[in-house]
Amino acid sequence: MKAWQVRFLYFVVLNAAVQYVTSLEEKQADSVFGNYLSHLKDLIEHKDDNYHPVTKFSLRTSSHPDDDLCYIVPGKPDSLAACSFNSTSKTFLIIHGWALGGMFDSWMTKLVSSLYEREQSANVIVVDWLALAQNHYGIAAQNAKAVGQEIAHFIDWIEETTNMPLKNLHLIGYSLGAHVAGFAGSHANNKVGRITGLDPAGPDFEGEHAHRRLSPDDAHFVDVLHTFTRGSLGLSIGIQQPVGHVDIYPNGGSFQPGCNLRGALEKIANHGLFAITDAVKCQHERSIHLFIDSLLNNQEAAKAYRCGSNAMFDRGMCLSCRKSRCNTVGYNIAKVRRARNVQLYTKTRASMPFRVYHYQLKIHFTSKLNRSEMEPSITVSLYGTKGESENLELKLMEKIAANKTHSFLLVTEKDIGDLLMVKFRWVDANGWSASNMLKMVSSWWSGDSDSANVEVHKIRIRAGETQQKMVFCVRESEAQSLTQEVTFVKCKDAWRRLSKRAQRKVTLEKH
Numbered sequence: 001m002k003a004w005q006v007r008f009l010y011f012v013v014l015n016a017a018v019q020y021v022t023s024l025e026e027k028q029a030d031s032v033f034g035n036y037l038s039h040l041k042d043l044i045e046h047k048d049d050n051y052h053p054v055t056k057f058s059l060r061t062s063s064h065p066d067d068d069l070c071y072i073v074p075g076k077p078d079s080l081a082a083c084s085f086n087s088t089s090k091t092f093l094i095i096h097g098w099a100l101g102g103m104f105d106s107w108m109t110k111l112v113s114s115l116y117e118r119e120q121s122a123n124v125i126v127v128d129w130l131a132l133a134q135n136h137y138g139i140a141a142q143n144a145k146a147v148g149q150e151i152a153h154f155i156d157w158i159e160e161t162t163n164m165p166l167k168n169l170h171l172i173g174y175s176l177g178a179h180v181a182g183f184a185g186s187h188a189n190n191k192v193g194r195i196t197g198l199d200p201a202g203p204d205f206e207g208e209h210a211h212r213r214l215s216p217d218d219a220h221f222v223d224v225l226h227t228f229t230r231g232s233l234g235l236s237i238g239i240q241q242p243v244g245h246v247d248i249y250p251n252g253g254s255f256q257p258g259c260n261l262r263g264a265l266e267k268i269a270n271h272g273l274f275a276i277t278d279a280v281k282c283q284h285e286r287s288i289h290l291f292i293d294s295l296l297n298n299q300e301a302a303k304a305y306r307c308g309s310n311a312m313f314d315r316g317m318c319l320s321c322r323k324s325r326c327n328t329v330g331y332n333i334a335k336v337r338r339a340r341n342v343q344l345y346t347k348t349r350a351s352m353p354f355r356v357y358h359y360q361l362k363i364h365f366t367s368k369l370n371r372s373e374m375e376p377s378i379t380v381s382l383y384g385t386k387g388e389s390e391n392l393e394l395k396l397m398e399k400i401a402a403n404k405t406h407s408f409l410l411v412t413e414k415d416i417g418d419l420l421m422v423k424f425r426w427v428d429a430n431g432w433s434a435s436n437m438l439k440m441v442s443s444w445w446s447g448d449s450d451s452a453n454v455e456v457h458k459i460r461i462r463a464g465e466t467q468q469k470m471v472f473c474v475r476e477s478e479a480q481s482l483t484q485e486v487t488f489v490k491c492k493d494a495w496r497r498l499s500k501r502a503q504r505k506v507t508l509e510k511h
Contacts, residue, residue: 149184155192199238202229237280305318
């Protein structure tokens with residue numbers, strides 16, 4: 001199946017699914033949803049001994065992270081002692097999302113275990129609203145507010161009963177559960193400490209007013225991971241807009257590495273709509289596993305960088321950490337609150353640990369002659385004190401033009417230590433012959449060709465994770481030869497000494 005056919009099939013299937021859900025919603029909203037809301041309202045307001053909430057609160061233990069052995073029941077203080085609730089420790093409420101199958105997904109146990117591994121004395125409470133989450137999506141989404149209100153009732157009761165400081169309360173909501181967490185925070189009598197939204201759901205919430213979705217107003221600090229915001233035909237599984245104090249978009253918030261979307265789409269073609277969850281599961285759930293990763297691998301926590309757009313980030317223009325321009329991904333994120341939302345971007349590996357290492361390369365090409373823009377295909381190899389990362393593709397987001405500084409982003413999956421040497425290698429592009437390409441690229445670096453007369457400035461490199469700045473010059477022994485590979489080594493003068501005077505053109509001429 002061709003790529004365009006797969007994409008078209010994906011859009012058609014999702015559109016059909018949403019239209020189907022919308023039709024069901026219109027037919028059942030007045031009857032089914034109305035009955036649910038009336039039932040929930042009665043339960044929330046009913047405070048006698050026969051109170052049985054629709055939403056259940058299971059305090060799981062580190063020894064049994066997969067079992068619901070003890071439930072805390074609002075209005076029954078004895079249940080707190082029975083479940084060994086510690087009012088002085090951190091308390092986590094994990095809120096699942098849409099659950100068509102009516103069961104918890106496997107990630108729930110992993111997240112509970114990871115939280116206990118990081119915070120051994122914590123209270124990890126799983127919020128069970130499966131009874132209302134296993135409806136058609138449209139109905140489940142409309143139930144989100146009522147469930148959030150019931151969780152708010154639980155928060156108010158537990159705060160009043162135990163005097164637990166709400167700064168110790170952290171709500172973690174996935175997909176539709178992220179908006180449930182938002183409703184819970186906004187309806188609680190006092191503001192909770194933190195809400196983490198893991199790829200908050202997009203349908204029915206994208207573009208809505210702040211009080212109808214997760215927003216920065218719902219907690220003292222709201223951080224969000226967006227992993228599947230790729231939308232078309234008005235559809236997006238995860239919400240695209242920023243909805244927290246800090247919103248992080250790993251890999252642009254689009255498709256995640258390691259997720260076989262093509263295979264999932266072909267499965268839909270073969271098995272119909274029943275396979276649609278497989279098409280989104282990997283991308284959507286990646287937000288959960290990134291958060292779990294941050295709990296388990298806190299010594300190697302990934303960094304994300306503030307940037308105006310993902311396109312700018314992909315061009316390597318946003319790797320500075322000055323003035324809080326970068327932050328830690330996941331649990332250890334710095335709680336930055338600004339008047340405006342902060343949007344951060346990062347790259348990841350395909351599997352845990354997800355951290356990668358980002359490098360910004362700035363190269364300036366000059367020419368004394370008017371010359372058409374060039375489109376070479378370039379790979380770069382980086383060599384450091386701890387290892388090397390070879391044959392990395394230098395993605396050209398625009399054509400290389402003379403008399404202009406070009407910025408590039410390179411990513412390595414392993415820590416190569418302090419950078420010592422950089423090698424550039426060119427391959428055929430746009431139908432050029434190998435001999436023509438060799439001559440052209442050699443002239444870029446040497447400035448020797450009368451026909452090209454293109455010269456290269458020093459290459460400036462910033463390592464995102466360490467913020468180390470370096471300047472590299474072409475190795476003199478290689479400036480004499482026509483070669484498809486050019487090596488750069490550290491210049492004698494450091495980045496910090498590069499004044500405007502020092503940044504004047506360095507012409508690489510043959511002697």
